[in-house]
Amino acid sequence: xxxxxxxxxxxxxxxxxxxxxxxxxxxxxxxxxxxxxxxxxxxxxxxxxxxxxxxxxxxxxxxxxxxxxxxxxxxxxxxxxxxxxxxxxxxxxxxxxxxxxxxxxxxxxxxxxxxxxxxxxxxxxxxxxxxxxxxxxxxxxxxxxxxxxxxxxxxxxxxxxxxxxxxxxxxxxxxxxxxxxxxxxxxxxxxxxxxxxxxxxxxxxxxxxxxxxxxxxxxxxxxxxxxxxxxxxxxxxxxxxxxxxxxxxxxxxxxxxxxxxxxxxxxxxxxxxxxxxxxxxxxxxxxxxxxxx
Numbered sequence: 233x234x235x236x237x238x239x240x241x242x243x244x245x246x247x248x249x250x251x252x253x254x255x256x257x258x259x260x261x262x263x264x265x266x267x268x269x270x271x272x273x274x275x276x277x278x279x280x281x282x283x284x285x286x287x288x289x290x291x292x293x294x295x296x297x298x299x300x301x302x303x304x305x306x307x308x309x310x311x312x313x314x315x316x317x318x319x320x321x322x323x324x325x326x327x328x329x330x331x332x333x334x335x336x337x338x339x340x341x342x343x344x345x346x347x348x349x350x351x352x353x354x355x356x357x358x359x360x361x362x363x364x365x366x367x368x369x370x371x372x373x374x375x376x377x378x379x380x381x382x383x384x385x386x387x388x389x390x391x392x393x394x395x396x397x398x399x400x401x402x403x404x405x406x407x408x409x410x411x412x413x414x415x416x417x418x419x420x421x422x423x424x425x426x427x428x429x430x431x432x433x434x435x436x437x438x439x440x441x442x443x444x445x446x447x448x449x450x451x452x453x454x455x456x457x458x459x460x461x462x463x464x465x466x467x468x469x470x471x472x473x474x475x476x477x478x479x480x481x482x483x484x485x486x487x488x489x490x491x492x493x494x495x496x497x498x499x500x501x502x503x504x505x506x507x508x509x510x511x512x513x514x515x516x517x518x519x520x521x522x523x524x525x
Contacts, residue, residue, distance in 0.1 A: 280441075283440040283441060286440060287437055287440050287441075290436075290437070291437070294433055297315075298313055298430075301313055301314060301315040301426070305418045305467070306417050306418060306471075307414075307417065307418070307470075307471045307474060308418070308467050308470060308471060310467065312423055312426075313423075313426050313427070313430065314419065314422050314423050314426045315426050315429070316422035316423075316425045316426055317422075318385075318419070318422070320422075321385040321386075321419065321421055321422045321425075322385050322386040324385075324421075324425075325384040325385040325386055325388070325421065326386070328384060329384050329386075329388045332390060333372075336374045336376065339374055339375045339376060340372050340373070340374055340375075341372075341373040341374070341375055341393075343371075345373065347373050347393060347396065348371070348373045350402070350405070351371055351373055351389075351391050351405065351409070352371050353402075354402055354405050354406050354409055354481075355369070355371055355389060355409055355413075357406075357479040357480065357481070358406065358409055358410055358413050358475060358476065358479050359413070360479070361475055361476075361478040361479040362413055362416075362417055362475060364387075364413075364416060364417065367386065367387040367416075368386065368387050369387040369389065370387060370388050370389065371389040371391075372388070372389060372390050372391070373391050373392075373393060374390060374391070374392050374393065375393050376392045376393060376394060377392075377393070377394035378392040378394045378395070379392065379394045379395045379398055379493070379496065380392045380394070380395060381395055381408050381409065381412055382412055383412040383413060383415065383416055385416065385419075385421050385422070387416070389409075389412070391408075391409070395408060398489065398492050398493055398496055399489065400489075400492065401485070402481070403476075403481050403482045403485035404485050404488070404489045404492075406476045406479065406481035406485075407472070407476060407481075407485055407486045407489045408489070410472035410473070410475045410476035410479070410481070411468050411469060411472035412468075412472075413472065413475060414467075414468040414469075414470075414471035414472035414475055415464075415468050417471055417475070418464070418467060418468065418471060420464045420467075420468065423464065424460070424461070424464070427456075427457075427460050428457070431452060431456050431457065435452070454504065454505075458504070458505070458506065458507055461507040461508070462503075462506070462507065462508060462509050465507070465508045465509055466509055466513075466514075466517060469486075469509075469514055469517060469518060470517075470521055473486055473518060473521055473522070473525050474525055477525045483518075483522055483525050484522060486518045486522075487514075487515045487518050487519055487522075490511045490514045490515050490518070491511070491515060493511055494511035494512065494515075497511070
């Protein structure tokens with residue numbers, strides 16, 4: 233059917249076709265004929281053609297820039313785009329560090345506190361296994377019921393006391409801290425910033441041809457940023473599992489920890505709304521990796 237249609241259109245004389253279109257507009261839409269002529273004369277040949285040129289030139293330059301900033305993630309060997317230097321990554325995190333220190337001033341446990349010492353001992357073994365150099369590690373334990381822990385670029389470690397009952401033992405604490413250390417090994421913070429640049433570039437290209445409002449912030453977040461975040465969290469689980477094993481902690485504690493975390497969470501958001509994979513998904517993945525580790 234498609235070939236017959238093509239043959240039919242090939243048999244139509246181009247001048248006759250234009251005459252028929254002109255007659256159609258003059259007869260049925262007389263007021264629009266001038267607009268039609270204007271569109272034919274200026275529509276694609278001016279603005280749209282210029283936009284195509286811009287898109288082509290910028291895309292070629294961006295492609296070369298993209299390829300020149302491809303690298304392999306340590307341990308997982310995944311190839312990714314990253315154009316943020318370690319120095320820039322550390323500088324950007326400094327403001328966050330100062331803000332956290334101000335926010336929890338008076339609730340940070342002293343370094344000689346038993347809980348602080350426990351965290352320091354686990355981190356010491358993980359740091360030694362991580363082979364991370366030129367990092368000025370600072371370990372802070374915050375007396376707060378949040379079930380959370382994270383490490384800022386540059387080695388600023390924060391552990392909230394609320395996560396310790398979930399960890400239950402040193403192996404459980406090693407699961408959490410190895411996961412956070414894995415983010416530093418893979419430099420996921422820098423990768424997220426780089427990925428955001430790619431999303432913004434795509435937004436710019438779309439805006440050359442369409443109304444950019446069709447790509448709302450929510451759509452970009454759900455379709456690009458959150459899936460990318462879940463991918464990085466899964467990779468940190470994998471690298472962290474290897475790291476804790478090299479530090480002589482039991483990797484079999486990892487699925488047990490996420491089981492306890494799942495039981496402690498009263499209401500978790502749907503997977504597609506979360507920046508992290510579900511606990512069930514994590515457990516399944518970790519059980520697949522344990523024989524390898």
